Amino acid sequence: MPEILEIEAYRRLAEKVVGRVVSEVQAPDHWYVKGGATPEDLVENLTNRRFTKSRRKGKLLLLDSGGPTLGLRFGMTGRLFVDGKAGIDQLEWGSRRINPAWHRFIIEFKGGGSLVIDDPRRLGGVELNPQEERLxxxxxxxxxxxxxxxxxxxxxxxxxxxxxxxxxxxxxxxxxxxxxxxxxxxxxxxxxxxxxxxxxxxxxxxxxxxxxxxxxxxxxxxxxxxxxxxxxxxxxxxxxxxxxxxxxxxxxxxxxxxx
DNA sequence: CCGGATGTTCACCT
DNA sequence: GAGGTGAACATCCG
The missing domain is CATH 1.10.8.50 (Helicase, Ruva Protein; domain 3)
Structure with missing residues (x-):
């Protein structure tokens, strides 16, 4: 997947969640949580937070919340969905099937709507406060x-x-x-x-x-x-x-x- | 069946 | 420290 252009498309899509408040976080895949954090850390740090900005640095998508910043990486096969809508219609080398088992990270919002990362190969990951200066x-x-x-x-x-x-x-x-x-x-x-x-x-x-x-x-x-x-x-x-x-x-x- | 495919990280060499 | 290699992740396609 995705290179800078695809991540930019994801960033634009993620602007839809700016202003929304997180009601629930699901990180069922421990391996997918990076930076030494646990799925529980993500739940604790993001629940009830309101996203304030959708940013991008290189291939890293960043969602600011006023508190912690959520970093999203997509590897080669990660796709972003917001409210069930895909940021990229068709990912080269990706899968065109949808399998709930590949939903590595899910955020539900108060008042409805969701943000989902679908990543068959688990090459991406989510992280709290990623070290942007490493890029x-x-x-x-x-x-x-x-x-x-x-x-x-x-x-x-x-x-x-x-x-x-x-x-x-x-x-x-x-x-x-x-x-x-x-x-x-x-x-x-x-x-x-x-x-x-x-x-x-x-x-x-x-x-x-x-x-x-x-x-x-x-x-x-x-x-x-x-x-x-x-x-x-x-x-x-x-x-x-x-x-x-x-x-x-x-x-x-x-x-x-x-x- | 095998190999390779838009990526990142880390261990292990030289 | 720099730079290269290979492994790991797991699926799809030819």
Whole structure:
């Protein structure tokens, strides 16, 4: 799932619960509660609280309450439902079935309505007062000086650096492939080998891709997405795409124009 | 049946 | 400390 665009869609959906008061919290899956807290901690800290804001940092969704802040992570297969309505119609690689056993976290509100995380693979989690400072600047808000800093002093592959949430928060595997492809940059290049000219291109491309794919409907709507398969060729120059691994993730790129 | 898929965290190496 | 790897989570799809 979800990368920054999907979490942003969830954030917008979660605005519906701002102003509502929590009547009941169900956290049936102890494993799903992170940060050293227990399901009981969540119940105690959130019951009778009124949510005041729906925020996002990278892939972390945050609901402020005036007291504790609730942090929601969705892993690859987590979906958010508010009042039974989904934030994303169809999650790539997700399940299209609905199974109550996959409802890892449920909040009921006074006066009706609910917020539910459905997560078949249990890769997400909920946390009280997550350490937001562990995340780098948000990818949607980062600017040239911030991006320079992300890439400086590191021989790590460009792609691994862009996926490192502590350096820049929000980009996932699909978005990074799309961004490198549009920027004509080889994802395997050492991060600190980029010239100023290339960093500028990358900086612009990050925002262009996020704005454009957000309007289109998500991380899987990029121009490159449908080609990153076995036998895929570059839609720009028809060159067969290469496949490798970077940062532990499958990477596709065009060996001709991505340098 | 097997392998891989939009993610995060942590242990364990070098 | 930096950086890489593999495991764990559990389901769907080809």
């Amino acid at each position: 780098g600047p948000d990818a949607w808000e980062i600017r040239l000086p911030g991006l320079r800093k992300v890439l400086s002093n590191s021989t790590t592959a460009l792609k691994a650096r862009l996926l490192d949430q502590s350096r820049i928060a929000g980009l996932g595997n699909l978005l990074v492939d799309e961004i490198c492809w549009r920027s004509s940059l080889d994802p395997n290049r050492p991060a600190n080998s980029l010239e100023e000219k290339e960093i500028k291109i990358l900086n612009r491309t990050i925002r262009t891709v996020l704005d454009q794919l957000d309007k289109r409907g998500g991380s899987h709507t990029g121009d490159f997405f449908e080609h990153r398969n076995k036998g895929g060729v570059c839609p720009l120059d028809a060159q067969p795409l290469r496949r490798s691994e970077a940062g532990g993730r499958t990477t596709w790129w065009c060996p001709l124009h991505q340098r």
